[in-house]
Amino acid sequence: MGVKDSPIGVFDSGIGGLTVMRALIKVLPYESIIYFGDTARVPYGTKSPATIVRFSLESVEFLLERDVKCVVVACNTSSAHALPVLRKYFKVPIIGVIQPGAMAAVKATKNKRVGIIGTQATVRSKAYEEAIKHLDPAVRVVSQSCPLFVPLAEEGMTRGKECESIIQHYCKSLKRSAIDTLILGCTHYPLLAATIQKILGRSIHLIDSGRQTAVDVQGLLMGMDMLCDKRSKPSYRFYVTDENEHFQTLSSRFLGRVVNKVELAKWNR
Ligand code: DGL
Numbered sequence: 415m416g417v418k419d420s421p422i423g424v425f426d427s428g429i430g431g432l433t434v435m436r437a438l439i440k441v442l443p444y445e446s447i448i449y450f451g452d453t454a455r456v457p458y459g460t461k462s463p464a465t466i467v468r469f470s471l472e473s474v475e476f477l478l479e480r481d482v483k484c485v486v487v488a489c490n491t492s493s494a495h496a497l498p499v500l501r502k503y504f505k506v507p508i509i510g511v512i513q514p515g516a517m518a519a520v521k522a523t524k525n526k527r528v529g530i531i532g533t534q535a536t537v538r539s540k541a542y543e544e545a546i547k548h549l550d551p552a553v554r555v556v557s558q559s560c561p562l563f564v565p566l567a568e569e570g571m572t573r574g575k576e577c578e579s580i581i582q583h584y585c586k587s588l589k590r591s592a593i594d595t596l597i598l599g600c601t602h603y604p605l606l607a608a609t610i611q612k613i614l615g616r617s618i619h620l621i622d623s624g625r626q627t628a629v630d631v632q633g634l635l636m637g638m639d640m641l642c643d644k645r646s647k648p649s650y651r652f653y654v655t656d657e658n659e660h661f662q663t664l665s666s667r668f669l670g671r672v673v674n675k676v677e678l679a680k681w682n683r
Pocket of ligand 1: 426429488564600
């Protein structure tokens with residue numbers, strides 16, 4: 415099997431990265447994908463940088479043992495803290511979600527005020543902020559961690575009064591700061607996009623980092639002549655580090671299709 419036929423590896427702290435895989439499938443419908451969700455150790459968003467880096471290294475190693483041609487770090491928290499280390503350790507192309515999200519936001523903003531929402535660890539890292547400042551130092555950035563958004567999305571509470579009041583609570587400072595663009599800096603947030611839009615108003619441009627990342631992966635594979643040139647049905651494999659009895663329900667929400675076969679990852683360590 416040549417490198418073009420090798421699968422893309424997608425890594426996330428849990429099931430949230432399925433939103434990024436969904437975007438990848440849409441943009442790259444002929445690429446096979448191996449998904450790895452570290453469900454035994456999720457969430458990463460509350461962990462220290464050193465732990466996030468260690469978990470990320472181990473997870474990417476697992477994918478590389480399965481001969482993936484590139485790795486997409488779907489997890490914002492991991493992208494924010496571990497990407498430089500991962501790129502140093504491994505030779506395959508590794509794409510995170512921060513740079514694509516930051517680039518899309520800089521392109522979208524008219525008034526040069528961008529909001530970022532993410533896990534505590536992502537916000538603390540200032541990775542989005544630095545990426546934006548690097549692209550355009552004139553852009554002002556406001557960040558807000560939203561710890562309750564992950565459980566809301568996983569519980570399927572993406573609309574309704576309770577969901578709206580939680581979003582109101584976290585978005586107060588964003589509303590005050592007159593942003594015109596908001597980065598959904600977490601794998602789970604696209605599921606809350608409609609309600610976030612309702613609370614913040616139609617004029618706010620929402621950026622789904624996962625979607626931008628999928629477009630960047632396409633560009634990268636094309637540039638490296640690594641796109642699959644077969645037009646046959648791709649294969650998708652799913653690995654988790656702990657059984658999750660809700661995977662089927664969650665996969666239908668996050669991936670848009672029900673995944674019936676999930677394999678328990680056996681670490682080669
Ligand atoms: N996947 C994580 C992210 O995108 C959210 C869940 C977690 O905290 O691990 O930041």
